[in-house]
Each structure stands twice: as structure tokens, then as C-alpha cells.
Amino acid sequence: MAGACATCVVLARDPLRQAMVTSIYGLVLGILFFLFQAPDVALSQTVVGAVALPMMILLALAKVRGGEE
């Protein structure tokens, strides 16, 4: 499941779509870590990987997209 998700992240060529898929991938990883009995890591991965990182990617894209008017 995580492997499949990682593959889609890489294959998503268009960065906008990729940001979304990364967010899902972060969430999937977070859940996987819960299965691994690692609550601390799961919490931080979910918070960071599913929220903060895609946020930064979207902002970077806004700057890059916005630039090409």
C-alpha cells in the first residue's frame, strides 16, 4: 500500500497533483507507523508529512505558477 502510494507520488508529473498525492502519502505513512506501534513517530509524520510539507509545496507552486502570468 505504502509502496504503491510512493510510486504514484513519483509518477504524478504535474506538481499540483503531486502535492495532493504527497499529502495522501504522508497520511498513509502515518497510519502505517501506528501499525508499527510507534505513536510518537506516527503523530509527527502525520502532522508534518500530511499538512506542513504539502502546504509548503503548494505555496512554492503558487509562487512559481503565479509568476508565469
Added chain:
Amino acid sequence: MSFLPYAVAVWIVGVGLYGIVTSRDLVHLVICLSVMQSASYLVLLSIGYVKDASAPVFADVPLGTRAVDPVVQALTLTDVVVGTTVTALLLALSVQAHKRYGTLDPRRLRPGRATRRHG
């Protein structure tokens, strides 16, 4: 069952590296790098896993029950932070590179050959 998590981690490394080499867009390249980083979390955590053991938090569970290895989790926690901050730094670099080079394709980012975007 015993080799699956490692196999998945190795697959993610391969996919991440493939993404980096063939990427056309710098932001895409940075995301593939962070995907590859996540493979290291998988490897670390699957090493420390103990079958049918509880999480290493003893708030409710009596002391001494079989627990998963806490050191590995501390390492992964640090690794998550490191992976995220490096990705953020690289995103900042690519935004600035876009402004300076006008393009995000790493192929055309050559030293001393900035394509100033005109109008």
C-alpha cells in the same frame, strides 16, 4: 511476511531515485527526494518492531510488558525532522532558482547560462 517491509522500503528507494533522475521539474525532484527519505523511516521502524508487542508507552500498560524498541523511534523522529527541513530548504532554493532562471527544468539550469525571461 518477514521481508515485506524491507522489500517495500527498497522499492521506494528505487522509485524515489528514478523520480529524481528523470524529473523535469525542480519541485517534483524535491518531492521525490522526500519520498526517498521516507524509505529510511520504514527501514528504521521495521528493524525495531517486535511481534505482538505494545507501544513503548507505559501510561496504562504495566511496566515490563513486551514493548517495541524506543531507540529506533527516537532516531526516526529525528530523521523526520531532518527530512522535512531539508525539503523545505530545497523548495526555497527552487523558488529562487525559478525567479532567477525563469524555468524549473533542472536540465536547463546551467552555470552562467541564465535564460532571463523576457516579458
Added chain:
Amino acid sequence: MADLAPLAVAIPLIAAAALVGVARVVPRRVVDVMALGTSIACVVLCALVLDDASGGTIVHWFGGWEPRNGVAVGISFAIDQVGAGFALFVAVLFVAAFVFCWRYFVVIGPVFHALMLVFLAAMLGFSYTGDLFNLFVFFELLSVAAYALVAYDIEEEGPLQGALNFAVTNTIGAFLILTGIALLYGRTGALNMAQIGETLAGEPADGLVVVAFTLMAVGFFVKAAVVPFHFWLADAYSVAPTPVCLLLSAAMSELGLYAFARVYWTVFSGALGGDEALEAVLLGAGTLTALVGAVMCFGQRHLKRMLAFATVSHVGLFLIGIALLDAGGFAGTTLFVVADGFVKAALFVCVGTVQHMLGGVDELRLYGRARMLRITGPLMALLALALASLPPFGPWLGKAVIDQAARDAGAGWVAAVFVVASILTGAALLRATARVFAGIGPHDDPSIVDAPAPEEVDAELRYPHRRVPRTMTIPALALAAAGLGVGLVPGLRASFEGAGQPFVDRAGYAATVLHGQAARHGEALSLAPGPAEVLLGFATAACACGLAYLALAPPRPRLHRLGLATGRAIAWLRPLHSGYVGDYVTWLVAGAAVLGGLFAVTLTS
């Protein structure tokens, strides 16, 4: 006394945080003074730690967690003479860098100083630590600070692109190291180097140990820029601001090799043993790096890029020194690293002065325009000669000691590699110095193939200065004196040789760290260079001058064809340094696979 080491790491960190905290209110000069003061304090601390470590390896357990019946609970600093010496060397470089950037930057925020202080702290921690994961954390901290510093000058194109290549390749390197550490932790359940070494020493080296060794070796080689992984170095070092270049080339690459040596000797030497096959592989990699670096260095016109390739070539020489896998070779390498580091740092300061005064670093474009710099010119010529191993100076002594150790270990041909590399790098620098400062030699040069350096229109450098600011000449002279003097001070060589022995002795290291007893070491082997070495040194320096003269001589037909021939020879190498990060990553993966294969074949047979 052992508590000073963590202080030496903590103080710059706190200073950096304080600098950012008060960023808004503090005028620039106060920031400069604070940064300089912190680095001087670090030099003092490192010196104290060094003379404390010369007694024997000091061990400092963090958080008071002493190991319980052989199982290390906390993190430990295990400082032996080589580690402490290296930290002192880095701290001195930082003081020179801070003095240099006193006048080099005109408009500068406190961010630069904060990053430099974090960089300093990371390097000190890196050379002290005795814990594998701690080594990785400082490796990462070192890299993040370096990425931000290389990309500091965002007005130009080069820094952004150089920093990107640098960041991507080094992050992959760090990933490989972490996977190696994970493997070791899976097998031995420990993170402390000494403890892993103990558990691994018992059983024979099976698949996991070999792969872990390969991964970590590749990771450190990416940082040290050994050949298949060296492409990022030229892009990054040629565009970084000069005080950063000075640190990168004199210390950061060497740290990669230092870490490789420490990890090899403390963790793997028990299991892998010093067998010939491993030595052969490392010697091969070192020679390849030395030659490729030297050849590329000769074909450059961008002064900083030329120095970057000289750094690559010398990393190859250091790797050869380490690859001899014995105390003598290692002692020679440490001496050579320190001496060569000072010389390269001084060279970068000279190039920085030229850039500051004339606004450009392109050898052909600067033709003869730097005549007025009376001090920098001759100094640079002297340093170039020292780089070409002119006898009495430091770099020559280091090379002589390594040659001698190589001869005992039966690898006599190593001396030839040293000679060729020194000739090429020395000649390139002499040619550049002659052309820039004295204006001799033709305007164009067939053997130079690299693209011209971008004309740097830079805010800080636009208005010309009449005379070279004192804060630039002092570090140049000080670093040069240190580099050249290392060879002259007799006592120093003996102490370096003394340092080689404990570093190499794994059992003694483990005993001190885990069980606290001091390890006794054999007598320090004396490697006084004989008359043959002196002759060899003079011969190399003479050849370097000859080659430089050939490059500068008026183009006679026969000479011209020779120039063209060398130009073509270098030409096939140049497109490989394409600047496209995809290429670099491909080379990195290819290098890792090849090295893995080689280690697998040699170590398990």
C-alpha cells in the same frame, strides 16, 4: 577537564541563536565582534581539549549515562588526539574566515554569521563524537548549514544552481549513511562506535556488514568528493562566497575522509580486517580521484573552480594515505591534511582578495590587471609552489611521510601518483598567478577548455577600492605561515606520528570508551624523511614550474600542438561535469553499485 568539549560545541550554537534573536536591534559591527569572539573562544577551548587529549582518549558521557555492564546507554564524545587536533584546525580556520569577512561583505545581515557559527559547531561536534547516530546528526547539520551558505549570494545564477546540486547529492549521501547505520543497529543493537566494533569483531564479515560498510563509505565519499561522486564539488565551491569557500575546501571535504577513517577503524576494522583487497580498492579510488582532479584543474580558467578541482585532487591523495590502512600512513595523512588545508585556505583568501579588488575571477580576463596587489601576487606564487611540494614546507613533509609509509607497505608506485598530481595542480596555479599578476604569457591558451567564468556584476564589488583592506591580507599571511610552518617545526611531526597510533588501535579505543581504562600504545614510529624525499620534492616543484612555463611560453608551433593535445585530452572530461543534477545522481548511483560490487567481491572471498 573533559567537560570542555561539549562546551566548545554548545557555545557557538547558543551564540548563533542569540544572534538571530537580537537580529533586529544590533548594528552590524557588534554582530561581527560577537561572531569573532565566539570563534576565538572555540579556538581556546579546542586547544585546551587537545592538550588534555594528548594524554589519552578522553571520554565524556552525555547526561551522565555511564555504560552499564558494557552496554552504552547515552551518547559519548570520544576525543583522541587526531579528533581534537582536527577540531583545533577547524576553529583556527573559522577565526581566519571571520576576520576575512570583516570587510569582504559590505551589506550583510546577522544570518550569515549565525549560519557560520552553526557550521563551526557542527564541525567540532563531528570530529569529537563517538556515537554513530550523533555522527549522522552532525553530518546533516553540517550539510544544511553548508547548503544555505553556498546559496548565500542569491543575486547571481551560479550559487543557486551550485547549492541545488550540492544539496541533492549530499542528501542522498546522508540517506545512504543512515541506511548503513540502521543495518548496523539491526545487527548489533548498539549505536556507540566502540560497542559496535566489539560485537562485530567476533564473527566473520557477512553480507550485512559488507553492505553497511559500502553504504557508509559511499555516503562519506560523496561528502569528500571521491571521483564517481565528485561532480557537485566544482559547482558548489566555485560560487560560494570566499570565506565559505575557504572553510569548505580546507575542512569539509577532509571531514568526510576523517569520518570514513574513524568509522572504518573503530567499527569495521575488527570484522573486515586490513586485508590487501580492500587496500587495493581504496588505493584505486584515491589514485583515480587524484588524477581526474589534477587534469581538470589544469584545464580551468575560473580561479575558484581551479582551486575546487585542486581540492578534489588532494582529497584523492588523502584517500591514498588512508588506504595504506596503517598507523604510519594515517599519521602522514593527518600532517598532510593540516598543512595542505592551511595552504588551500590561504590560496582562497588570495583569490578572494583579487575578486574583491577587481570584481572577477576569470584568469584570461584578468590578464595582468592585478599588478598593483604587491603582497597577494608573490604570496600566491609561493603557495602554489608549496602545493607542488617544495621541500621545506608542510605539504611536502606530509607527502614525504606518506610516500615512506607506502614504500614500507609495498605500494611504491604511490609516490608517482603524488608527483603527477602535485605537478599538474601546482602548474595550473603557477600559470594562473603568472598570468593574472605578472601578465606574462599569451592572451589565449589552447589547453584551457572550460567555459569563461560569468562576469560577476555584484552589489558588494561594484565600486573599486584603492588598497587591499588589512583584514584580508592578515588572514592570508597568517594561514600561509601556518601552512608552510607545519613542516618546519620539528616537534610537530613527532606529535602527529604519535597521534596515528591510538587512532588506528581499535581494541584500545573500545577499552577506553566502554571500560574506561587507558590503552597503552607502542612507541611512536619515526618517519623522518630522508635525503631522497628532499630531492623528489625539489624535482616535483621544478617540473611544476616547467609545465607552467610551457603553458605560458610564446606559442611556437610544436608547443602549440602540445597545448592543443592537452586541451583535447581534457575536453572529453569536461562534458561529464555538465551541471545537470540528473547526471550527478546517475553517476552517484553507478559509483555506489560499482563500489558495492568491488567490496562484496573482495571482502567475502
Added chain:
Amino acid sequence: MSDRVRLTVFGVSLAGLLALLVWGLAGLPDFGDFQGAYGQLLNRVAVPERSTTDVVTAVNFDYRGFDTLGEEFILFAAVIGVASILRTLRGERIRRPDDDAAGRHVPETSLLVRVTGLGLVAPTILVGIYIVAHGHQTPGGGFQGGVILATALLLIYLSADYMTMRAVGPTWLIELAEGLGAAGFALIGVGGLVFGSAFFENFLGKGTPGELPSAGTIPLSNTAVGLAVTGGFVFMLSEFLQQALTHRRVHHHRRGGARRAS
């Protein structure tokens, strides 16, 4: 080298590298039974010794506190790195973010979004603080709580607009928080040296496990890290926001008169 060559070289060497990894990983004890002495020892010892129930946080902040100090300064270096990379270029000027720039018709944020946004801000901050404070009891800790607090500030941006976010979290305050948090954590380390015998010694009283004021310096380190992480992430996010909204490239000479549509 050309794409075709690069792909084949890459393919072959990637296969080699992955084979190497598999061979290495095969050497590990298989998946379920990990008997690392280090981890099991800590599991048994941590709770009585450090009177904390969450062993991972104990390892992270006390047994291996020096790693976390390094990690903290990695975040610190990255944040000021981002600040130094994204500082305003010569050819740019910061102007008020005109969300309804010519090209973009941003609908007025609907009332619903505004209300829910503001409604959510308070609980997010509460959750963030709870996680930071209870780091040593329940899973979580300085880092995770810090990031949650950072997202709270973003909610303000979503519900109101950029300028109010700027008013709530002015840059100098964020920078101060960042610097203070990081320095505070390092000072705790040095404090350990001064009071106890070694760096990061846990010198405060330990209290009984399970209650809030227990586990000596760990809650202190947690709060310091929480402060630093909140400052760091808010600073980074606002830098990116600033880039996206306010930095307008002002093409003066090159574009010849056609000034950017304001």
C-alpha cells in the same frame, strides 16, 4: 550525456544498488523478533529512573538529548537558511498583497469558511499546548505540538487575510521565539553541565510518573523545543506566504515601460 545513455546507465546501476540493499537487509534478524539489548534495557529502566511513561520522549530528550539538540539546530539552520535565500532580491519590491490582482479573481472568503476558521483556531492552539506539555506522558512532545501550533496561525490566514496574520505574528516576535527556543534548549544542556556532572544531566527533581510536573528537565526541554519549532515553522510558512503574495517582480528597465499591472 544524452538521455538514452543516462537512463540505461542509471537502470543498470540502480538494479545493482537495490540488489546490494536487499543482500544487506537479508542479513538482519527477520521482521518480528528484534532483541536489541539497548532498546530492551531502556524499556525496563526508563520509567523508574526518569519517572516518565513515554519512553520514546525520555530517550529523545534525556538519554540521547544531544541528538535532539543537533536536530533542533538543524531546524534552526534550515529556517534561517530559508530566510536568507528568500530575502528580497534587488529587482523586487514588497507591496501590499492585492489578492484580487488583475489576473486572479479571488472570491471573498465566504462567511462559513471565516467562521469555522476562527472557530477552529482556539481548539488547535489548545491541542498544541496540550501535546507539548504532556510530551513525557502520552505520545507526542515538543516537536509535534510545535507544528500543530504553527498550523493554528495558518488558520488565521485562511479565515481572515494575510495582513491580520501578519499583525498577529509579526516577524520580530517569531524570530525571537525561534532564537529563544533553540538557545533555551542548549542552555538546558549547559545547565546540566553546571549542576550535574555532565552535559544534559537531568538535574531537576523527578516527581512521580504520570503526573504533569515529573521527569525532571524533560518537560522543560519539551517546552523549549515546542517554542522553537512553532517559531521555526511559522517563520518558514510566512516566508513562503510572503513570497507568494507580496513579492512582485518589478520589471523596470528590461521590460521597457510596460510596468507590471498593479
